[in-house]
Amino acid sequence: MKWFKRLLIAFFSLTLLGIGAIAAAYYYVLPELPDVNTLKTVKLQTPLRIYSQDGLLISQFGEKRRVPIEYEDVPKQLINAVLDTEDARFFEHHGIDPIGIIRAAVILITTGKKSQGASTITQQVARGFFLSNEKTYIRKIKEIFLALKIEKALTKQEILTLYLNRSFLGNRAYGVGAAAQVYYGKELKQLTLPEMAMIAGLPQAPSAANPIRNQRRAMTRRNWVLSRMLEKRNITQAQYEQAKQAPITARYHGAEIDLYAPYISEMARDYMIQKYGKEAAYTNGYNVYTTISSDLQRKAQKALRNNVFAYDQRHGYRGAKQVLWTDKPFTSEQIKSALKDSPVIQGITPAAVVAVHEKSADFITKNGDLITVPWSGLKWARKYISDTRQGRPPKQASEILNIGEQTWVRNNGKEWQLSQIPQVSSATVSLNPHDGAIETLVGGFSFNQSQFNRITQAKRQLGSNIKPFIYAGAIEKGYTLATLINNAPINKPDTRQGTAWRPKNSPDVYGGPTRLRVGLAQSINVMSVRTLRYVGINDTIKGLTRFGFEEDDLPRNESLALGSPSVTPLQVARAFNTFANGGYLVDPYYISSITDSYGNVIEKASPTIACKPNPEPTATSPTVDSNDPFAAMSQELSAIESDSSHLVDTTTEQAESSQTSHFCQADETNIAPQVITEQTAFLITQALKSVIWGGGNWSKGTGWNGTAWRAARLIKRHDIAGKTGTTNESRDTWFSGFNPTITSTFWVGFDDHNRQLGRTGWLADGPEGQISGAEAGAKTAGPGWNHFINEALKGTKEYPSIPPQGIVSARIDLTTGKLTRKTDYTTSFEYFVDGTQPTEYTNEAPETDEIFIDNSDEDLFQ
Structure with a gap:
């Protein structure tokens, strides 16, 4: 009895001492214990993801691969595998497992080694979110108290979800969702039993025992997990035997990229870092939705790649x-x-x-x-x-x-x-004419070769791509498409550059007085220079800045008329967009929206829109969809075709009936500035259609080609317009063009500005449609644009050519540009801004009384 009393006293004393020690330890670490309620709103570090406009993953940035999952998303067998391996009594204990602690203590006393862990999943959550991994007694005490507090603050399902999302599982994979993708390229619900067991066995040795680095050790660990599941009766003996014999199928899977578009993803990444900082951008789980069309982007990449291959091969091995x-x-x-x-x-x-x-x-x-x-x-x-x-x-x-x-x-x-690896460079970008959304962007042949984005960073000489903007200024000062400009050598040189500069045609031939339409379509140099002289250097530069070109990039001499300014392809596409949308300078943009990791929109684009302020509605006002800036075209065409009495000799009725202006909805406040009139945009577009389709009558021997005649042979639709561009010695070649739904620019050249694109000889038994001779915009950049636009517009409707209000048509003599009463192949209808049409007739006998007629539903020079 005496010994029993002593033992009882000792037991109670030790118990009180233990309680006191625990209380003392608790109050000792209490000031250092964090608030576990923060786990309710914890932000898991998830990577930055970049998407196309249609939701395809373009790229992913961040050191940690994580795919956050909800408890309901985790297969039951994966939960069993994790619990059987890490914490079999998880749903029974209250944060700590006394049995596990006693077992670990016995092993420590008997062996002197900390070989047996005693941490529950809750304790591992506490350690993972709030503590370090150092093996000290004070850390263990903190861990225990935190675990108890976590159990009171969160449900078991919430704790297990945090653990499944937080655990490091090797190869930069954090959480079971990421591990399923990294090792098997699958979603959780697609995993097999042996794959689940493999993942469940990773938390204890994620680097040393993962199936990519050490298959032998990984298989041993996987089979042990399976044995624990069998022991806990969560799988049958047959399932165990079958899973145990399964081979290791894990291999590294990168991010599941749906659309390879590295240049635009790099632009989005840079924006996010500049806006939110590198750490936040890479870890807060932002989702960036770009304006890139996955279908068009793939077509643009293919067209550019094949065009580069074609150039490279024709220059030899x-x-x-x-x-x-x-x-x-x-x-x-x-x-x-x-x-x-x-x-x-x-x-x-x-x-x-x-x-x-x-x-x-x-x-x-x-x-x-x-x-x-x-x-x-x-x-x-x-x-x-x-x-x-x-x-x-x-x-x-x-x-x-x-x-x-x-x-x-x-x-x-x-x-x-x-x-062979091409040495030439190329780039292309496409814009939506209505709001400037960048729908395709390819900054070079290979991002792996060079991350230099030529669309936004490379300033290259513009060449003849500048001519439409020179002529636009002339039209706004009174020129017409029928104005005769002398196509003859220029004898008076421009000395502003310090030397006598005399421009020449390419080829060096001259045809005398030539209509403006033909001069632009055939890219006749001396006509462009004479047009610049008509407008004046100062007014020309002022006019070019309206199209978005920087004044500092524009030299104050006549070389301006032939494209001496150096600009980026994005600036070029933006400028050509003004012809496609009726004269509006819309700002390009490439990010549509940004969401946080919970799907909340934190940024949304507010682009400038090519439209007029909505007037007061009337009973007869047509309704036009602001999302389709060219919807009015079909309405106007139907109105014209339904009433043949429109073919009259007046101009006012024709202009009023063919109004194609589109108006903004009431909530569209970001209206783009209109930098040229609709009438000027329309007339330049008509001339740029002749770049592709030419004019005249081939059967009568008067037919002529524009510089981009190859496009007509391939694309075979009349709602496309464009312009070639070639600099001196063919160092830069361009093709920029559009239809009412897309504007696209292609550039080809060497990154070394001093290297010429050269020329090639004819190859016997070469490919069909092979190109030879000197490289130029039509032959070097043009084919890339042709093939892209042909694919981009395939299956889409062709838009009719409907003049805006204020445009009239008159039959002119093709040689003199004057009015004519003849109706044969020497004449044609031409468009004019009302009031600028010619008033003088050619010297000929009249054949008809009709001079001005409505020709709005008929393309010229067909």
């Missing part, structure tokens, strides 16, 4: 990168090893030549694949001598390749062909 062997052939493994560090760029794959036949060659690629390139994929490879010279066309494969050489191949969608 520059030879192998290096020789891998000369005597003893490499094995497939040696070839793979030698090529492993050579990147694949835009589908151009490093490969080694292993056999050369008469009309074909065999290669082994860096992946170890054996491929054969037929003669159709080799015959282009005449020797590159310089940018202006190529060797003779090859007659057999041995003239091109030698066994043991490292070169490149690519699959063009039909077959393999010999290739």
Whole structure:
């Protein structure tokens, strides 16, 4: 009894001492314990995501991969796997597990080692959010008290959800949602039992035991998790045996990118960092929705890539990168090893030549694949001598390749062909004419090669792309499309540059007095210079700044008329947009909206709109959808076609009936400034259609081509307009064009401003429609634009050409530009701003009394 009393006293004493120690420890750490209620509103660090306008993921930025999930989204078997492995009594204890603590203490006393953990999932949440990972007793005490407080503040489901989202699971994956994507490229609901077990086993050793770095250790850990699930009767013996035999299928999966558009994603990333700071941008889970159309972006990328390939191939083959062997052939493994560090760029794959036949060659690629390139994929490879010279066309494969050489191949969608890394650069951008939304943006041939964004950062000489803006100024000062401008050599030089500058045509031929429409369509240099002289240098520069060009970029001399200013492709597209939308300068933008990690909109674009303020409604006012700035066209065309009595000799009735102006809705307050009149925009557009379609009568021998006649052969629709552009010595080439729904600019040149694009000779047995001679806007940049626009507009309706109010048409003599009463092939209808139409007739006998007629539903020069 005496010993029993002593033991009882000792027990109570120790109990009181323990309670006192716990109380003392609690009050000791209490000031350092954080408020666990913050877990209710905790922000998980999630990456920045960039999307297209239609919701496709373009890019993801941030050190931590995390896909936040809700408790209801987690498969039951994955929860079982986690609990059976980490905390089997999770739903029974209140934050700490006494049994686990006692077990860990016994092991510590008997072995002297901390080999057995005693932390519950709640304790791990406390440690993960509030404490460090240092193994100290004071940290453990804090962890225990925090766990108890967390259990009172949150439900079990909330605690487990935090744990499943927070845990580091290797390879930058945080949380089970990210782990499912990183290791298996799946969503949680798609995981198999062995995959769930693999993920559940990762928290204890996420780096050392993950299935990518150490498959053997990962399998051992996975099978132990399966055994725990079997022990807890959450799987059957048959499920256990089947899952245990499953192979390791994990491999690294990057972010599931739906649309590869690196230049626009880099622009969005930079904006977010500038606006919110790097840490917040990368961790707060922002979602940036750009204005990029995924369909158009893919088409623009393909058109640019194929256009660059075409330029590069017609200039010849520059030879192998290096020789891998000369005597003893490499094995497939040696070839793979030698090529492993050579990147694949835009589908151009490093490969080694292993056999050369008469009309074909065999290669082994860096992946170890054996491929054969037929003669159709080799015959282009005449020797590159310089940018202006190529060797003779090859007659057999041995003239091109030698066994043991490292070169490149690519699959063009039909077959393999010999290739090489292009040295030329290119860029393209497309805008919505109504509000300036950037719908496509490709800043270069390869982002991996160069992250330099040529759309926004490269200022290149504009060349003849400037001419429509020069002529627009002249039209607003009284010129018409029928005005005759002398196409003759300029004898009086411009000396503002310090030297005598005499512009010449390209080619150096002259045709005498020529109508403005023809001069712009054929890009006649001396006519552009004479037009600038008519407008004046100061007024020309003032006019160009209205289109968004910077005054500092505009030289005060006559070279301005031929495109000496250096501007970015985005500035060019913005300027051409004014012709497409009726004269409004809309600001380009590329971010539509930004949401936070909870889907709340924190920023929304408020773009400028190309429209007129809405007038007071009347009973007869037509309703026009502000989202379609050209909806009025079809209404007006229907009105004209339904009443043939419109063909009268008056101008006022015609102008009033063909009003195409569109008005803003009442809530549209960001109205873009109108920098030129609708009438000027319409007339320049008509001339730019002639750039593509030409004019005259071919059957009578009077037909003529515009500089972009290749576009007409491919696209075959009459609502497109555009302008070529070539600088001196072909250092920069452009094509900019539009229809009422899209404006697009293509640029091609070398990043080295001193390097010319050169010229090519005709290749016998070359591709259909091959290009030869000097490189120029029509031949170098034009084909890229042609193929893009052809694909972009495929299946869309063709818009009619409806003049705005104040435009009239009159039949003119094509030689003199004067009025005529003849109706044969020497005449045609021309559009004029009302009041500028000619009043003088040619010297001829009249054939009709009708001089001015409504021709609004008829395209000119068809």
